[in-house]
Amino acid sequence: MEESMESVIHKADAFMKNGNEQACLALLSNLCVQVPGNSDAWLKYALALDHFSKEEEAIPVYRKSMEIGLDYESERTALICLASSYRNIGQLDLATETIVRTLKKYPDNIAAECFYSLILADAGRSRKAVQLLGRALLKSLEPAAFEGFKGALDFKFSALTE
Structure with missing residues (x-):
């Protein structure tokens, strides 16, 4: 490869920031x-596709990126984004799964809990969505923020049932 992977990714990021979808995606596709x-490289390409609403x-x-094997944090990102992409195309069962x-692999991950609440809301489970989102909020903020x-x-969010 003539250019380093980092150089190609840097160029693709610049194209993405400037809204040049075709150049960005072409660079990342070729990199893969x-x-x-x-x-x-595969994860970066997936994230770029997602960025340009190509879920x-x-x-x-x-x-594919997960099949090859990602590190812990990259896998978390890929899983959350995969669930979000399924949600965005209306595949709520796959999004939920x-x-x-x-959440089993990354318990108490606030971002994953927030996306789960969106999936639940789209699935018509708004009470459960509010419960999950409210409890995530309570876990993530300092107690003083709640005066x-x-x-x-906590009692009220816990009492929400479907």
């Missing part, structure tokens, strides 16, 4: 052909 065993194309690319798997209402809010 040049280094087919590099999971980070249906991004899904198999996310799956993916985000539940994500003495944290216990009451």
Whole structure:
């Protein structure tokens, strides 16, 4: 490869920031052909597809990046984004399955919980969505932010049932 992977990714990022979808995606697609065993290249390509609202194309690319093998944090990102992409194309069962798997592997991950709440809301489970989102909020903020209402809010969010 004539250019380093980092250089290609840097150029692709610049194209993405400037809204040059075609150039960005072409660079990253070619990079994946040049280094087919590099999971980070595949993940970067999937994220770019997602950025340009090409979720249906991004899904198999996310799956490929995970199949090759990602590090812990990159896999978390790929799983959350995969679930979100499934949600965005209306595949709520696959979105739910993916985000539940994500939460089992990355328990108490606030971002995953937030995406799960969006999936639940889209699935018509708004009470459960509010419960999950509210409890995530309570876990992530300092108790002082609630001005003495944290216990009451926790009780109320916990009491929400479908």
